[in-house]
Amino acid sequence: MKVVVDMERCQDHGQCVFSAPEVFQINAAGRLEYVADPDDALREAVEDAADVCPLQAITIED
């Protein structure tokens, strides 16, 4: 599974972190970091993360 976050859109709301903490985290500087190629077992969690992003900045590209 390939995950892309549009970092131009991202405003560091951090909602994705609650849905898929294995994939998304907010670093010490308050900015989003993420795993671009997470295990497919995390698909539902990443889909949830994409749903709850207020900026709709997360895309799952298979």
Next chain:
Amino acid sequence: MPTSSQTAPGVVVVGASMGGLRAAEQLRAAGWSGPVTVVGDEPHMPYNRPPLSKEVLASDVTHPAVAFRARASTADVAWRLGTPVASADLAARTVTLADDTQLPYTGLVVATGIRPRRLPCPGPVAGRHVVRTLDDAQNLRAALRPGSRVVVVGAGFIGCEVAATARGLGAEVAVVAPEAEPMTRPLGAELGAALRRRHEARGVVFHLGRTVGHFSGIDAVTGLVLDDGTALPADLVVEAVGSTPNTAWLDGNGLDLSDGVLCDALLRVEGRPDVVAVGDVARFPNARYDDVPRRVEHWSIPTDTAKRAARTLAAHLAGEAVDGEPFAPLPAFWSDQYAERLQSFGAPGLGVDDIRLLEGDFDADCVVGYHAEGRLVGVVALGGGAAATAARYRGALV
């Protein structure tokens, strides 16, 4: 084997905004592979509404920039857009559209959302705006100019966001509201006062404790007169005075439609196995707090309700037992006004009588805790890094 036309007609989703889209996606995720038809009154595919009071007013934003990306699993969903619903017969399992089309269903998702309440005051209609749809926001943007005299009626989130955006565009902005402070109901008076002071520092003028008596002007609004006789000149008025659930199409089915559609803890409409509701039209109990059904107009609710409602409906349609996990979402909302973020987790509105400053200062960055019977039920952070700050308290609310 029966052909598909002889079997169940499938699921009809009434409402093609975020809740309708998420319902279609979650029905697929829950295993429903039969037909899904989504009906909506707006001409647009589902789009994200939070930018309407901010980016869409401030710059030329068109539908593609705010449209939701639908999951691939919904590629075979049928969309009937620009077609309002007229009525439903829950006993006969049919939905009738405004163009007289009848859609039979085996499962129905109620996702018709809300519409802005309008002021009943006398006076001209032209020049009075609301901000609910993309078309509304684009119309308001077209009318907004630097130096425009804008009166926002209502000091909730939409009113305050519109005030901030209009001020940022160089408009002269006044806010009229009956409450003593803006955003009192969701946030309480202390934080509301802090937000008012932030607006006032940028030149917004508040007329609080006041209502609108009438609009003045002949063909279009040129001003309004408040209940105390104060006359405010206005080139345009934005009415942000709350909302009304869209439920008239369900009249005649014996439902309690006194405030949206009454649902059980699995989002079935008054226990009906084949009718569920999602989004801000749904009035549901949140097992996290109590058994009082409430409507919740947060951005997170369409997604949360769709996931629970789709599992409920898909199990019924498959002839399986419905899992009984009560719906218990952790509410979350945010607001952006000027360059400041407000982030909330939990249900601060349930704890406005016991507000405690947890960090900082009301007039700087701060974190505010809301308590009910001594228990922390909501946290709101305001200022730089508010999202990350509020997130530190989220665990205490789960």
